[in-house]
Amino acid sequence: MRSISCLKSVGAALIAVSLLSACGDKAAPPAQLPEAAYVTIAPEKRAVENELPGRLESYRTAEVRARVPGIVLKRTFEEGAFVKQGQVLFKIDPRSYQASVQNAKAALSRAEANKVQADLKLKRYKPLVEINAISKQEYDDAIAAAKQASADVEAAKATLVNNKLNLEYATVTAPISGRIGRAMVTEGALVGQNEATLLATIQQINPIYLNLTQSSAELLKLRQMMQSGALKDAEKSGLKVTMVMEDGSIYPHTGKLLFSDISVDPTTGELALRALFPNPDNMLLPGMFVRARLEQAVNENAITVPQQAVQHTNDGSQVIVINQENKAEIRQVKTTSAIGNRWLVTEGLQPGDRVIVEGLQKVRPGSPVNPVEWVDPMAPAKAPAETPAAAAPATEAGSKAADGGAAAGAAEGQAQTTQAK
Structure with a gap:
């Protein structure tokens, strides 16, 4: 009995020693490295955009003025409405102009009658002067009278045309199609007296102009870069202009550049440019x-x-890159302009550099990181494709797990056998 109890004590001691040795062989896990999502720098073709300030201006502007004096009888439009070319806007008292037209018509009829009489007289005098029945002087007087009668007819016709125009001007119409502003006069106002009174203003705002200004120094730098070969000149016919509204939103329609001025304003040192934008919904307003x-x-x-990868400090702009040893490293860069949600970098980075985009708060310069490739959330999603290479690690992991399970089962069986002895 005593020997059996000794054997049990020795077996229990052996099991305890084996368990302690197994725990001692298991190494402690290393500290987990901070994860850093990065992008690999690769050159690409990009359009160089300059953001310039500007003001909108109507495509066409027409000031409606009174061309003849008179009293305004009626306004026939609604303020702020769209009017068509030729639409009646104001009516000025036409009675005096109607009377002038009638008078001109009567004067024309009188002149035409005088012309008929002068022509008949000249026709009768022609055979008489040939037989010396009348003097040469009388015949010459008849010729002059006929010509004067013809001139009187032409003058009367011109007077009639002028009076008809004044009668037409008494009905004020829209010279162009567009949006009309408020009326500057009301019914009963005397207009056109010694001056062409402004009645209203019409503006055509579809399409609409955008007047821009660009610094001459910036334009000079741009042209120097083109001459050096760093940049290429864009196609003139394809120059596109994107408008940024006052609230920061992007106007849905794209404009085109019409021209740039050939001289620089000496007071501001800026160059004027003009673009044209469609405005079908009348969202854009002049001014x-x-x-x-x-x-x-x-x-x-x-x-x-x-843009989230660039940090702006008092010393300038900087990014954090991952070097060949997978350690974080600060790199000073120079940015020029924004292209969408990215910065254009002209100095500080080379193709192949790995720039950290996410996880900047977790990394420290000079410390190792766990680099993972950054996935742009704005990029279109790609369908995951299952490949044999992806299935291989899983199979290998499963086989390792199976081997580990078999080894554990064998160890447990050996321990039971020892205890039974």
């Missing part, structure tokens, strides 16, 4: 202040990074 993004050149080897 609004907006900003425009203008494609003026093309960079064949542009380097861009997501």
